[in-house]
Amino acid sequence: MTERPLVRMTGIGKRFGGVQACRDIDLTIAAGEVHALLGENGAGKSTLINILSGVITDYDGTIEVDGRPVSFGGPVDAQRAGIATIHQELDLVAGLSIAENMFLGREPRTRLGGVDIRRMRRQAAEHLRTLGADLDPRRLVGSLRVGEQQLVEIGRALSLDARVLIMDEPTAALADAEVERLFETIKELRRAGVGIVYISHRMAELEVIADRATVLRNGGLAGTVDPRTASRDEIIQLMVGRSVDALFGEGRNEPGKVLLDVRNLAVTPRRPTPGRTEPAGVDLTVRTGEIVGLAGLMGAGRTELLETLFGAGGSGRRSGQMTIDGRPYGPHGPRAALARGVAFVPEDRRGAGLMLEHSVAENVVLSALATLTTLGVVRRQAVRRTVAEQLTALAVKAASPAVAAATLSGGNQQKVVFAKQLLTQPRLLLLDEPTRGVDIGAKAEIYRLLHRLADAGMAILLASSELPELLSLCDRVVVLHRGRTVATLPRASATQQAILAAANGDDAKETR
Amino acid sequence: MTPPNPTAVEEAPAGTPPPRRRPSLRLPRDRHALVDNFFRFQSLFGLVAVFLIAIAVSPVRNGENIFLSSGNLANIVRAVSEIGIIAVGMTFVILIGGIDLSVGAVLGLAAVGSATLMVDSGMGILPTVLIVLLIGTAFGATQGAIVARIGIQSFIVTLAGLQAARGIARMWSGGLGVPIAYGDGPKEAPEAFSLLSGSINGVLPVPAVLFIAIGIGALLVLRSTAFARHVYAIGGNEKAARLSGVPVRRVRITVFAISGLLAALAGIIHAGQLNQGSPNDGSGYELDAIAAVVIGGTSLAGGSGSMGGTIAGALLLGILNNILALNNIDANVQLVVKGLVIVAAAALQKLRPRIS
Amino acid sequence: MTPPNPTAVEEAPAGTPPPRRRPSLRLPRDRHALVDNFFRFQSLFGLVAVFLIAIAVSPVRNGENIFLSSGNLANIVRAVSEIGIIAVGMTFVILIGGIDLSVGAVLGLAAVGSATLMVDSGMGILPTVLIVLLIGTAFGATQGAIVARIGIQSFIVTLAGLQAARGIARMWSGGLGVPIAYGDGPKEAPEAFSLLSGSINGVLPVPAVLFIAIGIGALLVLRSTAFARHVYAIGGNEKAARLSGVPVRRVRITVFAISGLLAALAGIIHAGQLNQGSPNDGSGYELDAIAAVVIGGTSLAGGSGSMGGTIAGALLLGILNNILALNNIDANVQLVVKGLVIVAAAALQKLRPRIS
């Protein structure tokens, strides 16, 4: 580690209306280090790095780069100073190609002044390849999976050749294989002397990659630790201000009768849609009181399967049998699914989960309005009570239920989506990456909640790219590969290796 | 299936504030809340400003401020009542992120329909009104169905609808206005229909009363019904709305049907006020109605806005027209002044403290 | 910061396929890409369909298909040239998610300006054209600046701009059309200006040539410049554009300036074709131009669309008007038919496989 830090932030403070998002925070970033930034949802991590990356321009305190004080007027200034940022929320232009997105705002020119499209594509492809993503740079970003979009974001930041690289939850949408490739890249950058700020809620990652960790709590500095030596409990203690007991509950009840039964489910899309892996032979059952995990590599078709089960998949012909409670099930749309007691928490919370400009309260009650109205008129009092209950039950941190959902921190937005679906009182809960971006304390609460729901007889089907999550939470893990069920592993035999082997298609030799 | 445990409150992690009975009242309520509440009525700022200016610049006769005279104020409301009623329907459409360009033409069609059915077909008031409202509603619903089912942008569908409605109205009326004479004879409309051009107590013009009533009704609907929540949700994020179980298509179709219904109602009022139904009536009303909605602070992107704003916007436009005419301003200068005031009124909306 | 190394392709990590010279050709190119490519030209589907139908239903005189006669085809392009040029500018505006309702009025203002400057002020063609284009550009840029700086919705700003431009044009011209006489004398315009109403080789009308040239130019700009990417980015995801360092405000202002510039150019052509500049010229052209853009497949939400689509959309509208007139369809029936065809053409766009 070099002596003089690349970046020194001193006394940083930022207030949003009544919320003190950052309070008197000092942070240094040295060349060649991976500096982890930890904290609960809403602790102020994103706010801090938004200040450093020039997105927020009015704040207290000073920033020095190379010892010289700077004051960025916008993101471009920060980029010019060598600071590249991968923001927490995907901010890409759906209508432009991968290459165009990666070079937006700094397109290479030809001698005639036009855009050098070839060079743009070539370089884009190259950056993607270092991340292990073999994507055609001409593809429209709108047709990419969330994980692929995340890789494009990372590729764009890499292409800036910055000296300071800020990553706000870069792996939230990635599966393990991609995460490993990303870590390889990070190590190379570290060797090249790049200073890296790394934000993640996945503790295991930090142990692998971080050199130093700064912990924020409630907008203030809680302490600095060495993640390689400090114990997990110690770190969590710093983050949450108390210890979090056993993350994953044990001693599950016996599951009950079969609730959802899917046999040989396949969807033949009416129109070809690049990038989607529709179900192509899925078998699975979920019993009441059971939590079933869905594993698979990126693009294995977990999301598409959940969408199909919720009646929200792409248009196409469905074949195979689905039953709920032994009665045939084939929802025409989300309404029909909800009517049969099926609820769905989508993976893309901003795109598919929330009305960002609307209040938290309006978001929470949207799905359950029918139970909160009399003759079509909303009962305000009931709504207020219900919202307060839900927000407390899920420990959502919001200034008030009346603030816009957009003002919540990422993890708290996720909880709002969660709360909305739980209000429909489902019998079968479909969850797609439900803890993406959720802090470790809240994760524990969500897990506890899931257990409690399962114990009360709810059936839960959960897709996750975090294998530890699946392993500890689920009674069974169903592994998908290219839209097909390739393995169903009971808790006893579900190991990381077994799941990965199946996910890679190792027991499905014919598809290799 | 038990619902998520409501007792979870008690299980809140240690370190959070002590339990409370009415959590919603304990929310931070500081200076910001006051400011917020003030700006909640921002859509009125422009109206108030224009109102005050109008008082200031109004000609005065015999010591009486002409603008403020009750007759004049009633006239203003009467003059904006048709645009206002259309704008109420338009608000729903714009809130779901759509637009309805057909309203002016539907007004013309309804005016022709009212006159023709009563005068030529000798129908009574009730059947006439019902049939005309039905035509308007069906026309709107059809447009809504095309938007919702085929997914064509509403701008295009209703632009086509505009042309179609205009064409139909011209064919129906033979291209000319159908005059309405009152009486009991054949080719005469029931006297009661002329009430639409009258006033209550000689002060409140009937169309103005209808506008206010419909405006308040719509305001209540938009404040407190599940339907309204669905409307806002679709405008805010259609995909999320669909996944949350909002019946997106049905709401869309309903919204366009409401717009058609109210445009038809405005057409009936139009015919009643002018004692005539002409196929060219209402040309360009769509732009005025949209302007009223947008000046009232509703976003054309959908998902945010209020009915109160729309009513304020319509009144603002009416006051503007009135005060310019009262001062006998040259027509061309009027156009320029109107343009500037509209922009200024919209700019007042922007004073709101923004969320980053 | 060194620029990304262009030779890096050769340094691809081991384990990737063997080296190659033109990597861009080796990118996966599957069935999807083919389908994509086919549907890329979808905006032409409607045009081709209407064209074929027009041939089929065209009246035939002396064994000649009237619709296909070269004179008629030239007329069609000439007739849509003004709307087409405006629509080109409108495409940029709509791509950033805006709308420009002022174009028709700016056309009128420019027509008045051209006539007045040449006839009353005795200016030559070049200064006249430059001044008028400057006025149009400045008008557009002002509107853009209000949209970009104050953040008022462009619908409102340009609706106000429409009124203002119309008012200014009427004041400038004294309310009446300013006829253009050609010659060398005082109060006469240079003969050369009348070229705008002529044809090249007696076949290609000059306005049509200008439209095609501007259309192709804009098509190239939209295909291959960084500016175009910024336009798409702002319309697609403004926040992402801002974070990427796209000069959002400047692009916005530029886009409205382009729209004003092209509307003014259309106004000059209008004056040249009609030998008069009248302040009421161009009323309602904004809707036709928007219709051309939207029929061409550009989304009013911004961020997606193509210039080729707009050109196709303008031609489609022109062919439609022409074939209805050639068949002597009653004007009122025409309105209805036009509405239906516009919806049908828009529906053809929906065959496209959708992203998300």
Next chain:
Amino acid sequence: KAGDGNGGTDAAAECGSGKEFLIGMSQANNAEPYRQVMNDDVSNAAKDVPGFKVVVSDAAQDNSKQVADVENFISQGINLLIISPNEAKPLTAVVKKAYDQGIPVIVLDRKVEGDAYTAFIGGDNVAIGKAAGEYYAKTLLPQGGKVVEISGLPGSTPAAERAQGFREGVASNPQIQIVASQTAEWLREKGQSVMDAMLKANPDINAVYAHNDPMAEGAYLAAKAAGKESTIKFTGIDALPVPSGGIKAVEQGRLQATFQYPTGGREAIDMAKKILVDCQKDVPKTTTLGTTQITKDNAAQVYTQLGGKQ
């Protein structure tokens, strides 16, 4: 060659009875009742002439569209063009183009420039305005009084001419004051709302001079709502012989008077018959149609005389 449309086909050479003739009627704007009646007059009159077929196009008040309409007529090979131009200058060239191809052209209501047309038939707006003015000066307000004017669309020639003629007409009576002038853009509903405001600003007016009947009727409605319909006198212009027209309004007592602005539709078909069927070469180049002052005394009679529908 057969293909080139006009190939020496001087329309006059083809004239004669027992033939089929296609007449193109290019209308400036169907949305104006006056022009709709003109179309109807043309169509109805043509029904009485064997062999005549009339097609009507609507330029919807757009000069460019009207140019295209005429071009489309030329493409179709019409035998005679009747045009009611939206504006003079912009349509001059295309009318000349038709005329030069041997198509006889009858221009209605509003002239085009030059003399590249066969005949012009129209009223005289200045004269009508003047007649109205003289009626005010001598008959309606001989003692003088306050008059408000409700004018047509700013920028339209008839609006300018009807304003000008009226001022010439009332000049003889200096007691008559024009206290306000506002545009209602030819529209009935605008006439109503403009009148609302003018009544407020000038409660003591004696008469309303509207540039057309619909605006006069609108103003009447506003006055009626204010309870002043009996103290104020209203006059209009156009006097269309249709149920919604001004003659009926005079007959029913809402308007004091209206002044006929003849459409010339029947006259145009008469002339077309002379040219096409009777092979007459020397039709008069200009026919100016006079106006008729319509008051309660002659309203019913004129209505019938003009062939109005009951």
